[in-house]
Amino acid sequence: MLAFILRRLAQAVAVMLTVAFIAFLLFQHVGDPITNLLGQDATSEQRAQLRAELGLDAPAPVQFVHFVGNALRGEFGLSLRQGRKVSTLIAERLPATLELALTAALLALALGIPMGVLAALKRGTALSQLLMTVSLLGVSLPTFLIGILLILLFSVWLNWLPSFGRGEVVALGSWWSTGWLSVDGWKHLVLPAVTLAVFQLALILRLVRAEMLEVLRSDYIRFARARGLSDRAVHFGHALRNTLVPVITITGLQLGSLIAFAIITETVFQWPGMGLLFIQAVSFADVPVMAAYLCLVALIFVAINLVVDLLYFAVDPRLRVERGAAGT
Amino acid sequence: MAQARLFFLGALGILFTMASATAATLRWSGASDLPSWDVHAQNNALGNGIHAMVYEALFRYDERFQVVPELATGWKALSPTQMRITLRRGVRFQDGNAFGADDAVFSLQRAMDPASNFGVYTQGIARVVKVDDATIDIHTQGPNPVLLRQLTELRMMSKAWAEQHRSTTPKDLRSAEENHAHRHANGTGPYRLESWQPDVRLRLVENRDWWGLAAGRKTGNVSEVVYTPIKAEATRVAALLSGELDMVLDPAPADLPRLRATPQLKVLDGLENRTIFFGLDLFRDELPGSNIKGRNPLKDLRVRRALSQAIDAAAIQRSIMRGLSAPTGTLVPPQVAGWTKALDQRAPHDPAAAKRLMAEAGYAGGFEVDFACPNNRYINDEEICQAVAAMWARIGVKARLRTLPLVTYFPMLQRHEASIFMLGWGVPTFDALYALQSLVRSVGAQGDGNFNVGRYSNPQADALIERIKQESDPTLRTALMEQALVLAKQEVSHIPLHHQMIPWAMKRSVTMRHRADNRIDMPSVRVD
Numbered sequence: 118m119l120a121f122i123l124r125r126l127a128q129a130v131a132v133m134l135t136v137a138f139i140a141f142l143l144f145q146h147v148g149d150p151i152t153n154l155l156g157q158d159a160t161s162e163q164r165a166q167l168r169a170e171l172g173l174d175a176p177a178p179v180q181f182v183h184f185v186g187n188a189l190r191g192e193f194g195l196s197l198r199q200g201r202k203v204s205t206l207i208a209e210r211l212p213a214t215l216e217l218a219l220t221a222a223l224l225a226l227a228l229g230i231p232m233g234v235l236a237a238l239k240r241g242t243a244l245s246q247l248l249m250t251v252s253l254l255g256v257s258l259p260t261f262l263i264g265i266l267l268i269l270l271f272s273v274w275l276n277w278l279p280s281f282g283r284g285e286v287v288a289l290g291s292w293w294s295t296g297w298l299s300v301d302g303w304k305h306l307v308l309p310a311v312t313l314a315v316f317q318l319a320l321i322l323r324l325v326r327a328e329m330l331e332v333l334r335s336d337y338i339r340f341a342r343a344r345g346l347s348d349r350a351v352h353f354g355h356a357l358r359n360t361l362v363p364v365i366t367i368t369g370l371q372l373g374s375l376i377a378f379a380i381i382t383e384t385v386f387q388w389p390g391m392g393l394l395f396i397q398a399v400s401f402a403d404v405p406v407m408a409a410y411l412c413l414v415a416l417i418f419v420a421i422n423l424v425v426d427l428l429y430f431a432v433d434p435r436l437r438v439e440r441g442a443a444g445t
Numbered sequence: 446m447a448q449a450r451l452f453f454l455g456a457l458g459i460l461f462t463m464a465s466a467t468a469a470t471l472r473w474s475g476a477s478d479l480p481s482w483d484v485h486a487q488n489n490a491l492g493n494g495i496h497a498m499v500y501e502a503l504f505r506y507d508e509r510f511q512v513v514p515e516l517a518t519g520w521k522a523l524s525p526t527q528m529r530i531t532l533r534r535g536v537r538f539q540d541g542n543a544f545g546a547d548d549a550v551f552s553l554q555r556a557m558d559p560a561s562n563f564g565v566y567t568q569g570i571a572r573v574v575k576v577d578d579a580t581i582d583i584h585t586q587g588p589n590p591v592l593l594r595q596l597t598e599l600r601m602m603s604k605a606w607a608e609q610h611r612s613t614t615p616k617d618l619r620s621a622e623e624n625h626a627h628r629h630a631n632g633t634g635p636y637r638l639e640s641w642q643p644d645v646r647l648r649l650v651e652n653r654d655w656w657g658l659a660a661g662r663k664t665g666n667v668s669e670v671v672y673t674p675i676k677a678e679a680t681r682v683a684a685l686l687s688g689e690l691d692m693v694l695d696p697a698p699a700d701l702p703r704l705r706a707t708p709q710l711k712v713l714d715g716l717e718n719r720t721i722f723f724g725l726d727l728f729r730d731e732l733p734g735s736n737i738k739g740r741n742p743l744k745d746l747r748v749r750r751a752l753s754q755a756i757d758a759a760a761i762q763r764s765i766m767r768g769l770s771a772p773t774g775t776l777v778p779p780q781v782a783g784w785t786k787a788l789d790q791r792a793p794h795d796p797a798a799a800k801r802l803m804a805e806a807g808y809a810g811g812f813e814v815d816f817a818c819p820n821n822r823y824i825n826d827e828e829i830c831q832a833v834a835a836m837w838a839r840i841g842v843k844a845r846l847r848t849l850p851l852v853t854y855f856p857m858l859q860r861h862e863a864s865i866f867m868l869g870w871g872v873p874t875f876d877a878l879y880a881l882q883s884l885v886r887s888v889g890a891q892g893d894g895n896f897n898v899g900r901y902s903n904p905q906a907d908a909l910i911e912r913i914k915q916e917s918d919p920t921l922r923t924a925l926m927e928q929a930l931v932l933a934k935q936e937v938s939h940i941p942l943h944h945q946m947i948p949w950a951m952k953r954s955v956t957m958r959h960r961a962d963n964r965i966d967m968p969s970v971r972v973d
Contacts, residue, residue: 151856161859161895163564164859198480199480199481199643200480200481200486200623200624200627201623201627202623265679265680265683268679268680268683268687269683272683272684272687272689273683273686273687276687276688279684279687279689280680280683280684280687280689281673281675281680281681281684281689282645282646282673283645384676384677385677385679385680386677386680387673387674387675387676387677387680389642389644389645393644393676394644396676397477397644397676400821400850400852401852402852
């Protein structure tokens with residue numbers, strides 16, 4: 118057990134270092150923040166001086182070692198654009214992104230599972246066909262287009278919902294702000310959450326349908342029917358429960374991508390989360406913020422994967438036996 | 446009875462109109478947020494414009510871009526290098542402290558700090574001395590005819606407040622400490638900073654103790670200003686259409702026809718204080734990547750004239766800019782001292798003449814040349830460059846276009862890697878020296894030629910620019926600037942293309958004056 122966890126942790130560290138290195142290499146080519154910082158009027162001496170003071174003139178490997186060393190202490194330096202600590206900036210933006218991602222994930226689950234079940238049980242009917250077509254649209258439409266269409270419909274034409282921002286937020290303690298506790302916050306949350314949820318919803322719908330169809334063909338369902346159980350007990354007591362294991366796994370993994378790929382949704386709706394921070398950092402070549410963001414996202418993915426691996430280990434006895442055999 | 450009710454409703458209506466007339470909120474948006482509230486930290490156009498609603502300077506520009514006193518009341522040159530400035534009495538900062546000579550001296554010195562990016566506005570100032578509580582002397586290194594213009598961007602901060610909050614120097618990007626003045630403000634101006642969440646929301650409320658109220662400066666009715674940056678163009682415009690915003694500073698050009706056609710909205714068009722032109726490498730003896738070896742074709746005046754005449758600026762104005770540009774033959778926009786109508790006239794679009802000039806210069810077969818453009822800096826920058834490359838192809842010049850985002854484009858320019866490049870130049874001082882010194886003057890110290898990327902060098906122009914720096918007679922000085930601009934035009938030091946227009950979109954109920962510096966004069970804005 119311990120060896121397994123250690124091995125997984127070592128892999129996680131390797132992944133993190135690789136991500137940090139690739140991110141760092143990319144930054145060598147995104148541009149030079151000096152011009153942005155000093156404006157059009159600075160002299161070349163001033164530019165060279167600031168470059169030296171920020172350590173941007175050191176060779177890339179030196180800058181990288183410096184970067185990793187600081188990152189280990191959670192220190193990503195000051196944002197070049199805002200002049201504030203990167204860790205503070207990210208901590209400020211994290212609640213917005215997490216709330217958006219969680220709302221979207223819950224929405225996708227709450228709608229996706231029943232719709233998937235319905236599509237499986239009513240296979241071949243017009244309703245099922247419709248659900249499948251709509252889900253195909255959901256998978257294939259780009260997020261920004263969905264966002265813009267929702268804004269056009271609900272903000273511009275119907276005037277029901279606001280088109281941008283997070284609205285009124287309530288501070289919970291000193292480091293968390295929530296839009297979940299105010300009507301205004303919810304109004305602002307609806308469109309971005311739906312936009313972000315559409316792809317996940319379609320994915321879950323199709324997954325649940327496929328798994329459900331698979332399970333419904335298996336022997337124990339046939340035996341259950343032979344025992345004279347009601348449709349309801351067969352479908353929801355036996356079939357759905359077994360369908361949910363892979364669904365939960367996928368949803369867990371997708372949560373990582375919801376957080377990471379909220380960037381587009383956040384940009385469309387000017388949602389003040391980490392993704393918007395990242396996009397603005399990119400257009401300014403604000404290297405410390407970009408680096409911290411990429412590392413954080415990698416960390417989220419690695420952490421979720423690690424948890425899932427460990428859960429498998431706990432749930433699936435076969436894994437334990439194989440590893441044990443390999444270990445001796 | 447019915448009549449009485451009607452009367453009552455009418456009275457109620459009037460009451461409501463009056464209420465909204467006395468206290469209105471202006472909700473507006475632009476693509477980006479201001480970088481800092483520290484008024485001496487970053488020289489950012491949007492930031493300076495918003496700062497001016499809270500902080501005031503000794504002088505300001507009126508609507509015709511003439512310098513008028515703001516926190517100063519009088520000024521007098523005691524000698525060519527000493528300017529005595531009398532300060533306005535009875536002015537208070539928003540925290541209640543009185544404004545006086547100590548604050549003025551402190552603020553100017555703070556802007557002169559090396560950590561400040563306002564060097565271009567403090568250059569030439571040697572020292573600032575307090576004479577008495579309401580008088581200061583500014584000593585300059587030499588005669589400085591643009592001193593008052595420079596002072597319009599140097600805003601006044603309370604010395605006591607800065608000391609109390611340990612913010613006596615501008616935000617330093619190199620230090621790990623956040624400066625109090627970065628997110629707090631305490632000016633003397635018409636509005637007070639109520640709250641600021643960067644990239645989310647900025648709220649200003651009326652300063653009821655503003656000295657300008659008694660002076661009749663407030664002609665509008667805006668008591669609350671809410672600025673929300675929205676990065677996505679489509680969302681910004683959608684928020685205006687849905688009524689969530691009253692005004693958008695930078696609507697996308699593609700959305701303008703729709704906005705103009707919307708009955709509740711209006712679009713104000715106006716020239717921006719910015720000119721777009723092409724620069725040329727006039728330094729190298731051989732252009733990298735060109736098929737012409739051993740000489741630089743751009744050094745031949747005939748080639749430069751041919752390149753200029755090959756460009757159909759009117760076609761670019763019509764089909765790429767959709768009318769939102771004014772073709773020009775010079776490097777500064779019309780609001781700027783030194784500009785004349787004759788200068789503004791472009792050499793006529795004439796491909797045949799351009800071809801003849803090319804043949805005379807010995808390039809009848811044309812040549813290949815590198816051509817660099819930004820793709821996210823100026824309005825339609827990439828499209829313009831594609832069109833220009835095609836126009837040049839017609840006279841045989843094969844311009845190999847490469848487009849870069851601004852974060853890599855400008856460092857590349859500063860390494861002098863481009864043979865022909867696009868650049869836009871604004872003139873915040875509304876005085877042609879600013880452009881001449883940066884673009885035309887040979888590269889040197891103290892800001893000379895700091896954006897003369899093509900390294901043009903002409904002793905005659907340099908001598909003129911040095912005289913302009915010293916000349917204090919306004920008429921003679923303007924004539925000298927005109928002369929320098931004429932020289933640059935004759936020599937085709939650059940190929941000017943057009944002045945950019947910047948349309949503002951807003952609700953019909955909003956009344957404001959369009960300004961070439963892209964700033965809103967908030968005290969005069971009305972929302973009905």
